[in-house]
Every structure is written in C-alpha cells, then in structure tokens.
Amino acid sequence: MKSAKIGTLSVAVVVAAFIAVLLVSDGETGVAVRSPLLGQPAPAIQTTTIDDAPFDLTRRKGSWVVFNFFNSTCVPCIAEHPSLMRFVENEAGQPDSVELYTVINDDADDAVRNFFATNDGDWPKLRDNDGAIAVAFGVAKVPETWIIDPNGFVRLRILGAVADGVLEEQMAKLRATEGS
C-alpha cells in the first residue's frame, strides 16, 4: 500500500474514533456521577443547623451520612422531596440507619423552615451561608445528593432530583460492598 493511502486511512480512523466518542459519551447527570472526591475522605465540615445546633461531619463517623443540597425555590428539589421522605421512612427500620441532612444552598433559613413546615421532613437542615460546604463537595447546582460511609469516605454522588427508590437501591449496594 502506498504511504499516501496509509496516511489517509490513519486520518480517517482517527476522525471516525473521535466522532464515535462524541456520539457515545453522555452528559454527567443521574446516579453515580464522577467526582474527584469519590473514594476519598469527606471534607471536614463544621456548621450549625437552622435550629442553631452545632454540626461536625467528623463526629458522624460510624454512621452512614446522606447530604442533600437543597434550595426551597428549586423545582427539582421540591420534586424529589417525597422520595426523600419515603427513603427516611424506609431507613427508620434499618439497624445501621442513614442520617439524612439537608444542606441549604443559597437560601434563607425562614424559607427552608416554611418549606419543611408545609411538606414535612424532620431531619436536620445545615446552614451553608458562604457556600463553603458546596465548594468543598464541588456542588455547582442543586439538587445534589452525596453518600458518605461510616468510615468517612465519600461513596456516591447523585446529580439532579432523586427518583423514587434510587437512594434505597444505592444504599443496599453500598451496604453489600461494605459488608463483603
């Protein structure tokens, strides 16, 4: 084969591979989204709840912790609320039940209080007034949900609204991995 043909063929293969990658790759949304934090120790978080109780993430080692980044005006956050309620109800019976925390993103305490007073949900709501927690987890848009294992490692990131049963399913997988 002439060198010119080999060259043309090589260029064609590279272009075809490039187009294939563009076609196959999808956006970063949904369950088990990549993050440099996955498999790493969770960032040290110290803040207060909207009831002024202190919160220190390192003190929650020994429990599964779920952080749900939330804003009361964000439609997907409102949409996922019933799923979170069901998740908390289902978790109540587990021997190693998850601790769910709402992390308030760019929202006022009163607005969050009103939302939960209307829609229920008695888990703690954490303040993030200067966005330090969102930055520490690399959260740019809400809702986002993160799972941290009892050893303090970040295990899962979910972008966007959590659909019904997704958290239960993911927790079952994580618990199975933890136990194996």
Add this chain to the structure above:
Amino acid sequence: MLTRRRLVWVAIIVVTAGLLAFGAVRDTGPLTQQDRIDTITKRIACPTCDGESIYVSRASASQSIRAEVARQVGDGVRTDDEVVAYIADRFGGEVLLLPRATGVDALIWVLPVVLTVVLVVALWLAFRRWRLASATTTPVQVASPSQRRRSLAIGVVLTVVVGVAGGALVARQAGQRLPLETFTGGIEDSTASILAQARLAGPSDVKTAIDLYSRVLETDPDNVEALTYRAWLVMLSARQFDEALRAQAFASTVTALGRAIQIDPEYPDAMCFLGIVVYRDGGDAASAKEFVDRCIERDPPVQVRGLIDALATELDAELKP
C-alpha cells in the same frame, strides 16, 4: 566551519530557548491579597455558565467559589496553585481555564509544538531536495539504502525529541502544573485521609489502625478522634492478654479517653468508650452509667450507639435499687 546563515539560526534557537527557560523559572514577586484573589479567580471557570471565569461571573456557584478562594488566601496557608488545585479537586479539571501541564491535558501544549517541529523539518528536507535537484552542476552523491535508513531514523528521533522537549517547555511555561498532581490528579495525604484509612483498617487490622492513629498524633497530639480510637483499639487488643497487660492497657486507655473528653467535652464516642471500658474492664457500674448517659445525650453515631444500647440496659438493671 559554520556559515553565516547557520550562525543566525543557532543564535535564534539559543535566544528562544533562553527566553523560554527564563520565563519558566521567573518569580513575579509578592502580591497583595486582593491581587492574589483576582489572579486565582481569573484562572477558574464558572462551573454553571459558559465561557466565563468566576472573576466576572455573578452565578451563585461562582460567588461561593470566590468566597472560598478569598478565605483560603486570607488564611495564608495555601499557595495560589494549591488553592486552584483545591477547587479543581472538587469541581474537576473542567473548571481550569488553562489546561494542566501534566497528564493527558499536557498533550494540548505538547502536540502543537511537536507538529510545528515536524513540519519545519519536513519543509527543510523538501527544500533541500529541490535545491539539490535543481543544482545540475553539483555532483550528487548517492547514499546507500542502509545509510538512507540510518539518516532517516536519526532524523525522526531528533525531530521527536526536539518537539517533545519544546512542547514540555511550553507546557511548563503556559500550562497549569498544580501541586500534588498525579497522572489522574489526587487529593493530599492529609490527616483526614490517614484517619479514614485507620477507620478502614481497624478493628480487622488493629496494629495498622493503631500505627495510623499514632501517625496522626505525632503531628496533632490533640486530635480527639485519634486519641479516642487508638485508646479503644489498645484496650480491645489487650483483652486477649494476661492480667498485668490488661491492667496497664486499662490505665492508659482511661487516661487517653479522659484527655479526649477534656479536649472536646461534646465528643460522644470518647464518653461511650470510657463507659464501656470502666464497666467491662474496671467493674465500676456507677461511673460507667454516667459516661454512657452523657454519651447518649450527645447523639453518638450509629456504630457507637450499637455498642452501648445493650450496655445501658445492663447498667440500669445492675444499678436498680
């Protein structure tokens, strides 16, 4: 002897390499805190908008990152590159407005230089061939096939070496080379990381866990978690040995847990462990109950609560008048 034209080329190459080397190692001197914040925020892209740095963006995420950058610059602990690396570790390499000078990103800097060098060499070879072909008066010396192959191989290797070296220099000069970067990026081996590794190791590998907690205490003697869990593991592992060793471990564990509580009176884990140790190894139910009650009041994590729920009932039964 070098001709004048070749001397000019050599001079150009030396000056270019010298300038690149100077640019790569130069120090711009101290900046004010605001200068540093501006410089850093201009290097980071807004994660929720297109084509904007967080320096200009008004998006909520950009404001949070700017606040974090200002906080870290104010703390004065991290360098500019370390602050950028912190943000990139959280949001991913996509937020770097300048591609990295390491890993796969470095190809962005290296490939154009390699291609330029290859093209220049190819052009030079083509011009040389045309000149030789047109110079009919000059006798052309025909090389043997093996000589031609050797010359070609040397030429290819030299071209690639020069191209890659030039590309690496450009990458070093223009790209982001962030601290602690590995091929895939990484997060520093911090105290938090060692503590998490220790958690993972113990209680199945008690020795490793104790070593890791000791490593933390070397640099941070008041680390409450390391003090508490090292003491707890020491006591657990001592239970399989003789009375004398158990007594020694008991004394050191009670001291360490007492110190942890003194440092952080709100840490429930230390109180629960102290309650367990005081009762199971010291036989003092009244003191144990006090520690267990204080621990429960402070909402211990699930794993610790699992250790004391049964004990609390047992203590209530024993202390019932």
